[in-house]
Amino acid sequence: MDEREPVPITGTYAVSALGRGVDAQLDGVLRAAPAFRPVRRFDTTVRRVGVAATLPDVDTLPDELTEAVTAACAAAALTAAHRTGSAFFLATHGGPGTLPGPFRADRPIAVAPEAGRDERGPLPALAGHLARRCGLGGPTRVYTTACVSASTAVADAAALIRRGDRERVVVAAGYLVEPDQFALFDAGRALADDGAVRPFSAGRRGLLLGDGVAAVVLESAGAARRRGASPVAALHGWGRAGDAYHPCQPDPTGRGLARAVGAALRRAGLEPAAVGYVNANATGTGFGDAAEAAALRLALGEHAGRVPVSSTKSVHGHALEASGLLELVVTVQALRHGTLPVNAGWLGPDETCPLDVVTDAPRPAVGRYALSLNAAFGGANTALLVGAP
């Protein structure tokens, strides 16, 4: 039987160029100092753009994912028995070139492969490998839905828990800046050639990539209560919807993303006015940010002009498949701290984005609920609505 209570989030962890751990993410987005720096991991001399938000010292992506899952499970105070029954959802990029690392001082270092480690094989093998390393014995699922991979995994995890299939799902996601995706985004002229991400701002010139590895533990309310867990937040609503518009461009009317937001509000049983903050998908691209502003207007009505909005991609960059989970962790931390992150890179208002963007300094949070939005190629949109547990 479905539980109708919000789905508790009992453990979180994240790594980005802002540092390691959830406190480092909060400190970074509140300081609002963008973490973009010249890329040294690989050669960018033939690229238009040569900066990204990279953490200088990182291990291989499988090792970073293992650490994130382990840390999130520890934060949730899960025992080995709890982990054994947990499902594991992984969001990451497929393909042979996207498991980079390790890096020291943002330079690649050579490591001898360990016998029996199959982490550079196909993604399903990676998921199974990570699940075994982390003691997660339930079913695994791998999301390759581009920039909504992680947020779709979170929505599905909540749905699975509500349906009663599982008491607990661990969701992990990871992207480390590597040469192939960097070259692709450069070739597509998607990267900001002024070295800054300026979401919703006049003069915005595109996105910049960033490292992101994160993990969260979601549980049924009953299971969390029975084991005396202390949730850090709860997922009150979620929504996923498609644009049916174009392979790569968002619907400029924002209808798909607006339907995702509407679905999240309906599941939460909340009115638009209850939303006290939006961590926007906004990547700093002209048409994408304008489409998101249109979506917020459609979904929230007049409240869209009043709710504080920022995109923390302006500070930690775009972590692609992992972006939805990194931004969810940041949003949870902001709500817990009661302070809303700045939208860095602001040059001035753009009439196509009539929103209350948090520009100069962090603001006190006034509402109990926040939306974390994501959108991707294919017209895929997600909305995650979090609040107090």
Place this chain on the structure above:
Amino acid sequence: MTGAADRALGTVPGGPGGPGGVRTSRVLAEARWPEPGDGSPPPLPGFVHSSFAPLVAAVAGRCLRRRTPPAGSRCAVVLVSAAGDRPSADHVRATVAAGGRIGPLFFFQSVPNSVAGHVAARWGLDGPVVCLSPTGNPRADAVAEAELLLHDGDADVALLVLVEHAPDGAPTGAVAVLLGEGTSP
């Protein structure tokens, strides 16, 4: 319609039928590429180098011409592929490793979402777009995802596309299934 139409595909314990109730999904249409007489799938404008996207578009179109989703329904697109567009990814990797420049079209087809979005736009499918790399039986994974979306309420119908690969990752064929809701006796 195919002979497989209206066949119950799977069951979901604990569905909305409540305790003891069983919810099933039903195959409304199914197609393969290749079917007898097929050659290569037709080229797909905007997509280059690989048969991945043309194959997905061709099999999806064939399935949806056999049966369109009910008017007004929200149809999800669930694309399941173990290797994604491996030929394009391999080309990108080799070009980057050699210090070369990549054509911009490779950016636009760099994720499976792109062709899923093409199918969604071509056929007006405005439910969720989800791409998975199967961890078990690909069809079972796709059905499980679709049934979750149907149960959860973000979709009324789902188009599943399952891409088959050779050992080197090259796409060799695909199956498309239009899945709707149904309840077993």
